[in-house]
Amino acid sequence: MGKEWTRKLASKGIMYWKTIALVIMLTCVPISIVSFINWHVGNQYLIRQYQQNNEQLLKDTARRVDEQFSQLVQYASHMMSNPVLKPSLADTNFVDQFEKTQELSDTLYFIENGDPLVDQAYLYVAKQNKIMQPMLGLRTLDDPADAAAWSKIMSSDQSIFWTNGLPRPFNKGKSTHAIVMKLPFNSQQSYGALVLYVNPAKVNLSANSEQVAFVLDGEDTLVGQSDASKQYPEVMPSILEKLTETTRSYDTQLHFQLPLKNDKLLVSALSFEKMGGIWTFVSGTPSSAITAPTGPYRHVVIVYWIGSLCVALALSWFASNRMYRPIRKIVDLFKEGKPEPAPENNELKYIEEKWKQYRSVNETLQSSLNQSIPKVREALINQFVTGQAAHLTEAEIIEKLQALQLDLAEHRFFIVVCRLHSLTLNRGQLTAKDVQLLTYAAVNLLHEMSERIGSYVHTIDFMDGSFAVIVCVPAASAASGDNLKRPLMQLGGDMLNTLRDVLGMPATIAVSGPAGAWRDVPYLLEQAKRSLSYRSFTSDSQLLEAEAVMEKAKVEVEFPFELEQEFTHTLNLGLEKEAEDILIRFVEALQKDGAPEWVVHQGLMRLKNSLFRSMLQSNHNPYAIYDGIKLQEELEALRDANACIQWFRANVIRPYIEVLNRSYHPSMKGIVDQIMETIHENYMADLSLETFAMEAGVSVSQLSKAFRQMTGSNYIDYLTTIKMSHCKKLLVSTDMKISDVARAVGYQPPYFNRMFKKLEGMTPGQYRDQFNPTLQDQKKA
Template sequence: MWKHKHYRNTLLIAALSACLPAAIIGIFVYIFGTANIEKEAKRTHQNQVSYATERIDSNLSQLETVMAQWSFNLNLTKTYENLDIEKDFYNIQQVIFKSLNWIKSSDSLIEDVSLYLDKQEVLIKENIGIEKFQSRDLLMAYRQMALTQRDIFWTNTISVNPNSAPYMLVVRLPGGMAKTEAALIVEINAKQLDKLLSELEPGGFGSTQLVKEDGHYISLGRDGTKEPTKLDQFVTKVINQQGQSQSEEASIESWQGKDYSISFDKMKRIGSIWTVATATPIEQLTEPVKLLSQLVIYAGCAGLLLALGLSWFGSRQFYRPIRRLVLLFRTGNSHAEGTDEIDYIASEWKNLSRESQVLQERIDTHLPSLRESFLLQLVQGHLYFLSDGEIIDRMEEYGWDVREKTYAIMVVQMHGLYNSEGKFAPGDEQLVTFAAANILEEITSTKPFATSIINFQDLTVGLFVRFERETSKEDIKSTLHHWAGELASILHQLLKVDTTVCVGKSADSIRSVPDLFDDTRKALSHRKLNEQQQILYMDEMMPEGQHRITYPFEIEKDIIHALRMGMELELTQGMDQFLAALQEQADKEIQVRQGLLQLYGNLQNAIMLSGFNPLQLGDGEMLWAELYDMPDPKAVLQRMKDKVIHPYIEELHVTQNVQLKQLVEHVLITIHEKYMKDISLEYCADLHGTYPKKLSLGFKQVTGHTFIDYLTQYRMEKAKRLLLETNGKINDIALQVGYQPPYFNRIFKKNEGITPGQFREKQGKAKEPS
């Protein structure tokens, strides 16, 4: 379906509608979430640094306090003023070594504790003992340290222990010593200090440092590492810059393509300021939420995939009715590429509406003639094979309201055309009849009952009148009698011709209408000569008697119809039913024989009315006396079949075949001459004086094709010739062969498999020289 433009548009719109909100929300969450995560990470990182700084500061402050207390406990003024380190070994062992050992064990940060005695120029260590200075420079460094004005301070000038931090705590012992000075020197355990610092950066991929304000590193948070890395130097540079700007907030800095969160905090030490700083990769800070982030990403991707799937499914569902419409409209495998289906449907709908309008106009144009032709066939008895319901349905299709009605007949006949005061001349019969039919139609349009006018073209006009079923027969007779006089008077005054109106009987069955018309027309023969206006009433001319009738009139009517139509099977079956009905109804044999002879006479009359000579059909043999003398009714009936029915049917079929062939030939000539016009089966039937069903069956029998198939094929042949022999536009060629352009394209492709344009192109290439 992707090649269909509307489907693509629908799918894209659905996908955008489903995915765009999720994408916008995702981007929004990402932007603000990232910012919040970054902000939270910086805040958390800064809090960690502040907390670690407080811990380190607390440990170092505690150490300073403890050492200050020990400085007062070790009073060398009285005990050690004149201490001889070589002779007074007991005092050194009992007091100094034990004190130094207690000091060392008092805090885990202490790596080593020593006592410097300036007067004796020795250094006493708890784990080594008394150590004399091997170098005068080293002694002067210790002396300088002991002579400082501060009682407690941090320094890195004399630390030589590789396990100690570069800075040590120095505490001068009080006591007022005049000639000598003493100091406690506490070396910090580098591992313990590194451990306190390394908690800030547990992953080992960042940088942690404890640095003095002058830039000297106290600890780098890594075991055995004394020299700073490039990252450590970069961090130091950043915190120096931020220190100058008086900002201690965490910042995000990039180094070698990776983002780091750099945080620091400061603490005051005796006489200086130390800074605790750390740089941690952002990805390490966000590691705890990494799984959650991945889950969010996976959920978002799954949501987008689900949205795309639902968009695809929804688009197919929405497109399905459109596709069905396209398949209904299109004439080939696909419509024009790049055309939106809705535009295509709209275009085809316009074409169909235009064709429908044209067809409706044609129907409206031909409907009056079709109605008149159908009604004429009805009253002439050509529709005897239809039931009441079928006739009513057909008439309702033509716009008549004939259901649940009582049907009445009137026949108007004009005479004295030669005495019409010079208004009409001989040969004007059709004109007079046409004028009378128009006058009657205008008069009847104002009446409360429905009336249809039938123009017989022979100075005779029929009126087919419908009353509501509940109308009584007395009211119908009264209305028709009054109306007959009005019609006769008006026609005589306007046309100046003699007028006779015969009012027929009424019936509730529409199949009785042909007999009512036939009887009413025959009754016109009872008119009086030389009377200008006459009204004839069938009820008065042929009053109903009171005697019981045993003659099956209805069956006889069916037999006469079958005889006229040449249907031998229905005819013989009807005669058998006629005999059975006679034998059932009659009391005596003479009544049966009389009924058969009556049927024989009516058959002879019908044969004569059809244009055949009964005497010639029977080889000059007179059957009346023979039938009259035959005692067996079945023998009489069989004799009638053999000598009357079979010869007539054979002759009729021969005649009908010739007439049918001549009729079809005339219709073929009409098709060949008028194929470019709007012609139809009904039009040709009316033009050649027959009815559509007969023409349809006859056309199929003679040509082997239906009327519409033959007409279509003939038009297609003409169209193909015009396509190949002329350069005319396809729309113009369509009109030349009797089609509207859109319908022509469809019917051409249906018959030829390709469009007219493709046919012209294909045949043109085939004719080009190779």
């Protein structure tokens, strides 16, 4: 029932809603206006009545405050005539005359408690710079600021006056409002003053809980306020601004309004004369407190308005339905009974607008479909190539591509993978943005060139300077895979030449295929990508046939371990030039027999790691000198041997040489070199580090530390390595007894056997049997 009702309302046309809106406006708007005016006028009337009644209350409260302060002045004048406060106090010795001092303190205590407005009573004796107060007793004004402030009151021409700037001495704080009475009263020569501080909380404002009330003295300083005033601290500056703009005199009245948060404050002010100045009593009440009694009336108005609105809506709906029924019948005929939303325009133009709408929607959908098909097709191909659609059969894949306007039935497929060599350009290393732009240009070039032999070409950018091109060739033009490989390899060569001539970019291109089934395309792509790592490391641009390269992928490379150790040892000695020469020989040894790119990269990474291990053994932190991840990424991006050598020299060798130059003294280097030379010449003798230290005139600890930093190992390990190296040579190249071999290098046979097995994992006899070629030939015979 609810859905049917909603559907009927939604089917109404704009004419229906205009009609009902007009009826509602003609009925509800006057009711709303009248209700609002009644409510607003009633509130304003209450406010005016309150202001009129408040004027008398304002005068009564101001008169009460005036009388309260007048009584205080009269009380103070009466106290001044007390015989205790005689002029002889100016020269009284209050310490000696204790009884007189006590009487004076009792009198001040009586004065403090004689009037509720009095907070504290002070007696000031100017000649002695002393004050007396019942709680403080007799004190001297030691603080210069307090002494100056209290001395200043004696310069006034008035015998009794009001002040709001006299601080209470000895950090007593509280209010500074006070009545000052010079002693003796009306005398030309005053010896001091009686000061009565006023308690603002005792000012009788007679304000209710919601009324804001202030009393301001002649200087518009706040003397007292009601509790409600503390809830509105922001109104005080505005009140003072209004009062300042008005010239006030005795009995001056002011009325104004101040804005509050979600409310407004109705303020009334009355001035009166007090102690030679114009004082002002300010009273204010929030308008919400005044109009609070109208709450029930407001609810009545709202209920009346809602009821009238409901009646108006019901009448409007009934009238609109009766008026709209003939038009609705005509519209339903054109809709042919189909539920549709109401037309946006007039129902009389419905047929014309409907026809335009259908035609526009049809053209838009067709255009969107034509634009989205290539993108959807590319997304599907990328999804399959990356292995995310491996569950689909060949027929399902072909069917899905046919639905996207691509018929790959009876086609053969080739893969062309290209990697740009951006870091080997003579113009320097390119930024990531430059590589992205050049890759984009290269992708477009290879796409256009591939269209020479393929009916459909799909490109994939791997976002790392490399990309792939999938070439689809009709089976009719590809009689055999071998006949098609030749023009495809020729096309690859043309691509390399074009990239070099147009973009100035060397590159490596790998061609893989053909494949008769689309499901083999991911395998061809992976094969082509892997073959890039087997490119020769001796030229810039290369063309690879992936299948042939992967058949020869198992290469045997002799790793130059001796050069690795020699390089680490030489670099630890700080010999930069010699280390660079060894690095060149190391790279040449890796390139021997045409080793592929990945072999050179892995060899250089091993050399770097070996250097790191040696640095750690020498108490150098390689991770504080190098960024390991960055070094590996930069090295893997290099495509020729010269670039690798230059990079290794600048990023690995030189930073370490700088660290070595700062870590030890040059004279210590000569001593270590001499020790190493002696070890190599007399390794069979009993050589101790203490002997070398004594001959060089250095401490054993200094020499041991320098030896470890320069060789990467401690003295004992280094000597043991040299001796074991000669032992292995004697075991392999001679037929000496094992005991004779041990004595030849300065070892006892039992110790030699244990040490050899610990270091090599086998006994000396087993080592000779395994590596002596003569014994191996005898065993074979």
